Amino acid sequence: MDVLIELKNIIKVYNTGKVSVRALDGVSFSVGSGEMLSIMGPSGSGKSTLMHIIGFLDRPTDGKYFFKGQNTTGFSDEDLARIRNKEIGFVFQSFNLLGRFTALENVELPLVYAGMRSKDRKEKAMYMLEKVGLSHRAHHTPLEMSGGERQRVAIARALVNNPSLILADEPTGNLDSKTGVEIMDIFKRLHEEGKTLIIVTHDPEIAGICERIVKIRDGRIVEDF
Amino acid sequence: MDLGVLIRSAFLSLFATKSRSLLTTLGVIIGVTTVIAMVSIVDGINKYVYSALSVLGTKSVYIQKYKWLNVGNRREEFRKWSRYPDFTFEDVEFVKSLPFIEDAAAVQNVLSSIRIRYRGESVSGALVGVDDASFRVLNEELSSGRWFSYMDVIERRRVCIIGYEVRDVLFDNEDPIGKTIRIGRHSYVVIGTLKKKGSTLGNSQDNMVYIPVTLAQNYARRWRMRLWGSLSIVALFKDDVELEQGIEKLRIALRKRRHLSFDEDDNFFINTQEQIVSAYRKITGGIYLAMIAIASLSLLVGGIGIMNIMLVSVTERTREIGIRMAVGARRKDILLQFLVEANILTLTGGIIGVALGFILAKIIALLTPLKASVALWSVILGVGFSMIVGIFFGLYPANKASKLDPVEALRYE
Known part of the structure; x- marks a missing residue:
């Protein structure tokens, strides 16, 4: 199994005025291609910060982050935007x-920034919506949809550019338990298709579905099994 | 990035806040309307003035002892000019005989206001002495009667030709030809009437009374009008002669005739319409520039309004910016998006403003004698200006949006 990401002694310090907060304090771990793992921890443990760094939304204060074997330390903002566009798919709680755009347009968005032609974009986005079972809702805006439908649109958007890594941050946090199970089923299916998934959660039931759980507390990994 | 998508998303977000967008655009609309209307009015005034001036004919020049529209030490110069030798009828003949001159005539301004009476009626007129050739050179048109003959001039006959206004006031429906009128203290027989000419720059051209130049000279002599009452020669160049070259040839010919040596200055002036036009330009150019600058100021205020609303929009849509960044928008994509939005606002305002300015100019053209027309360049100016305003005032908010931290933007409620 190839190593997809490798974190080495990642440190993240936030300077808020006089106080500096050490959100991550030497985190090291790696994720193999095709793995499905969950990052667990109470709020304030640093799991969100870790997810932001893994997803290239933020940079570590210190430490090294290898993505597909490449050191990402010196990457420019534009490089990071490109990686987010092509390699990462985010699913948020x-x-x-975007409320004013249709489901289809929302799914198209990463392809717009990838510079794809309109016709190809529409085709690909429609295919993704079909995959999450929402092709009949393609021209509705998120405001006209249920929570479960919205999250499926978000998953379609995350998948549309065929990323190497899917990052989900409490993906079932705003859903009822039945819908939550449906969403987790989609994730399981994606895992079976060979996708790499990292799910950040504090719900042990969700974490239980994953084959690997990384527990984090006070900015350090306390368990990894 | 796809321009179509940019424009569509810009319209979506502008339509989401319809009334706000409209109010913001209003500033630009007013600004552009003012600029367009101002430019077309100024243009109309210019055209009006130039056409009024060209009534006098651009190919004719006035050879005189004084210079038109002279600014400077007047007293000194007037004294100097008074000592210049007068022009004579022989000089008129001389000018007429020059090969590049089509025709020349003697003109003597006497009084710009003199009382003219007929029976019970009286009117104020401008008394000008002319000769038999002046008819062609001054481009006059008779409504009835005849022009002065050579004999009228040399025999100093007390005959006159009256302008439209003078005829209108004194004669009503009566035929004035052959009637005797009083000009000042003398009696004259009317031999002709002029066609209506209207007014030039507020001065009526229809209150003229022409008399033979020989008689006019008597008045000038009696009233000791050594400078203003001196004889003027109006010369018309041939069609194939360039004005500037013609003037230079004429100047050399006159210097020779007056026996001026090479180190002496001219003791005469060749005045042209161009002098009035350029003086007019000098005086009014600054005023027009100031008017347009004031109009531009309202465009500036409109631009500040745009900037203000775009800043609000950036703050409101912080989360949207975060989402876009998360799915791969680069900083320049975000910058472009907000720039396009600001530009759609100002461009819409610009187009509406051009339309309103156009309508305003049409209304002015209908209600006033000004031929206020919207020139293509002013439309380009208006639309271009509103685009520049959009880019200039949109840049700061757009830059602010593009500099947002993705994590913080996503967290924004």
Whole structure:
């Protein structure tokens, strides 16, 4: 199994005025291609910060992050935007869809920034919506959809550019338990298809579905099994 | 990035806040309307003035002892000019005989206001002495009667030709030809009437009374009008002669005739319409520039409004910016998006402003004698200006949006 990401002694310090907070304090671990793992921890443990760094939304204060064997330390903002576009698919707790755009347009968005032609974009986005069972809702806006539908649109958006890694941050946090199970089923299916998934959660039941659980507390990994 | 997508998403977000977008655009609309209307009015005034001036004919020049529209030490110069030798009828003949001159005539301004009476009526007129050739050179048109003959001039006959206004006031429906009128203290027989000419720059051209130049000279002599009452020669160049070259040839010919040596200055002036036009330009150019600058100021205020609303929009849509960044938008993508939005606002305002300015100019053209027309360049100016405003005032908010931290933007409620 290839190593997809490798974190070495990642440190993240936030300077808020006089106080500096050490959100991550020497985190090291690696994730293999095709793995499905969950990052668990109470709020304030640093798991969100870790997810932001893994997803290239943020940079570590210190430490090394290898993505597909490449050291990402010196990457420019534009490099990071490109990696987020092509390699990472985000799924958020609060869906983070653009309310004024249709489901199809939301799914198209990563392809817009990838510079794909309109016709190809539409085709590919439609295919993804079909895959999450929402092709009949393609021209509705998120405001006209249920929570479960919105999250499926978000998953379609995360998948559309065929990323190497899917990062989900409490993906079932805003859903009822039945819908939550449906979403987790989609994730399981993606795992079976060979996708690499990292799910950040504090729900042990969700974590239980994953084959590997990384527990984090006070910015350090306390368990990894 | 796809321009179509940019424009569509810009319209989506502008339509989401319809009334706000409209109010913001209003500033630009007013600004552009003012600029367009101002430019077309100024243009209309210019055209009006130039056409009024060209009534006098651009190919004719006035050879005189004084210079038109002279600014400077007047007293000194007036004294100097008074000592210049007068022009004579022989000089008129001389000018007429020059090969590049089509025609020349003697003109003597006497009084710009003199009382003219007929029976019970009286009117104020401008008394000008002319000769038999002046008809062609001054480009006059008769409404009835005849022009002065050579004999009228040399025999100093007390005959006159009256302008439209003078005829209108004194004669009503009566035929004035052959009637005797009083000009000042003398009696004259009317031999002709002029066609209506209208007014030039507020001065009526229809209150003229022409008399033979020989008689006019008597008045000038009696009233000791050594400078203003001196004889003027109006010369018309041939069609194939360039004005500037013609003037230079004429100047050399006159210097020779007056026996001026090479180190002496001219003791005469060749005045042209161009002098009035350029003086007019000098005086009014600054005023027009100031008017347009004031109009531009309202565009500036409109631009500040755009900047303000775009800053609000950036703050409101922080989360959207975060989402876009998370799915791969680069900083320049975000910058471009907000720039396009600001530009759509100002461009829409610009186009509406051009339309309103156009309508305003049409209304002015209908209600006033000004031929206020919207020139293509002013439309380009208006639309271009609104685009520049959009880019200039949109840049700061757009830059602010593009500099947001993705994590913080995503966290924004």
